[in-house]
Amino acid sequence: MTTKRGFTTTILHDDRLGKPEHGSLHKPIHTSVTYGHEDVQDLVDIFQNKKKGYAYSRQGNPTVTALEHKVTNMEKGMASIAFSTGMAAISATVMALIKHGDHIVASSFLFGNTRSIFQTYTDMGLDVTYVDATDVQNVRNEIKASTKMVFVETIANPATQIADLEAIGDLCAEKGIIYVVDNTMTSPYLFNPIDVKASLIINSLTKYIGGHGNALGGCVTDTGLFNWIKFPNIFETFKKQVKPETLGLTQIRKKGLRDSGGTLSPEAAHSISVGAETLALRLERASNNALALAKYFESHPLIKKVFYPGLESHPQRERAAKLFAKFGALMSIELDESIDCLAFLNKLKLVVKSSNLGDTRTLSIPVAQTIFFELGAEKRAEMGIPESMIRLSIGIEDLDDLMDDFKTALA
Known part of the structure; x- marks a missing residue:
């Protein structure tokens, strides 16, 4: 057997x-x-x-x-x-x-x-x-x-x-x-x-x-x-x-x-x-970090919208909860119009400005100006991608350190 x-x-x-x-x-x-x-x-x-x-x-x-x-x-x-x-x-x-x-x-x-x-x-x-x-x-x-x-x-x-x-x-x-x-x-x-x-x-x-x-x-x-x-x-x-x-x-x-x-x-x-070999260990930690950060971002007045399946506000949250063991480590945020997203990213000291995903380190990138730039503004709008969107691939750092980095940048 x-x-x-x-x-x-x-x-x-x-x-x-x-x-x-x-x-x-x-x-x-x-x-x-x-x-x-x-x-x-x-x-x-x-x-x-x-x-x-x-x-x-x-x-x-x-x-x-x-x-x-x-x-x-x-x-x-x-x-x-x-x-x-x-x-x-x-x-x-x-x-x-x-x-x-x-x-x-x-x-x-x-x-x-x-x-x-x-x-x-x-x-x-x-x-x-x-x-x-x-x-x-x-x-x-x-x-x-x-x-x-x-x-x-x-x-x-x-x-x-x-x-x-x-x-x-x-x-x-x-x-x-x-x-x-x-x-x-x-x-x-x-x-x-x-x-x-x-x-x-x-x-x-x-x-x-x-x-x-x-x-x-x-x-x-x-x-x-x-x-x-x-x-x-x-x-x-x-x-x-x-x-x-x-x-x-x-x-x-x-x-x-x-x-x-x-x-x-x-x-x-x-x-x-x-x-x-460490996929489960890494993704458990990263997913937990992501959910905590998403909840923080959703409550912050300078963040217009948070795109994360683990939030109650997500339109497919119930589907995600049914299908997935956790909600994952990918999220995006839309900043308030008063904030320049490039300037905001430059204030982050721990979070890496990078185009990859799924790393042990937390990575960030301005979406409209980089990975979806070639599509043009009209296609981006069709896909639900605002011009001030920042994509975050959350890593396995200590949550308090990640939180401090984002809090400092937003301040």
Whole structure:
């Protein structure tokens, strides 16, 4: 009988239970680009998907495989593929599965870079419709015969809208549409998208899973819930080579990872894998800090609005409480018109002015002037992003020190 272990215990011992050489507790860093085989038939079989193994590190490496296994366990999925960044995971997934003329329904609150790559694909002939995904009816209204994918995020960055995740999952299951959920802002510790019938799960490993701002990475996880046999865009070659349930990931690995070359380095994979061991501990602390700060900000006269799912004032607060273990560490604030947001940020001494998320340190950035600058004022307004918005990724510092830094800056 298999013992069911807790989240952190499972991550901590995942490498060791795979029995790395010499009794190592971590999978070693395998730096070889290519792999030799005594029998050339083994090499042929690997190329033809007849057996597992390694031929060339652009599409597979033992250190990266160990990380993929760890993420799969965290997401309770079937299998995963790691990439050099979260954006590489997103772009490769769309590139591998969606063809010219196909239709995608996407949340109108998508992160700026995700929206940017979707625009690139639109220019190449894909049909993308953006909707307010906080209400499933908006998604349903745009479904048509050519719709092949629905793409949403758990908590939108930076305005923290929460998609109607359960109802959209039911809709996609009803229609036989690939349901992609970007879980970056919640991470597998706070939420498992398999519970809302997601087909594929995206994680930027750079953020909470890696957690220390020292390695880029991304991942796509197949939950095993989607019937790839019925999906019309699967290449006939793969149908003859692999098991039906692995068709989606096989195509993403071959046509996405291999062809686009968004390969995760073994050094980065190792850093992310070690960082993941403390995911639960870090996110507990950061989420608690975030909730306390959000309540303080909401009561401050110089802060016009606070965007945080843990506040009673948040429109999807009840949904967040039902779905997520905690409300996360991402929030944004809108300052009073009398305050210059850049001048305010410069008064912060402990909080780092930075564009990353999910670090152990608290990070801040003016949204309209940086990460959403390219969209223009009109698009920002449509996405609920005011010009004086500041995004905060709350870290694991002592709460009193964070509070003092913000109080001093606001004074």
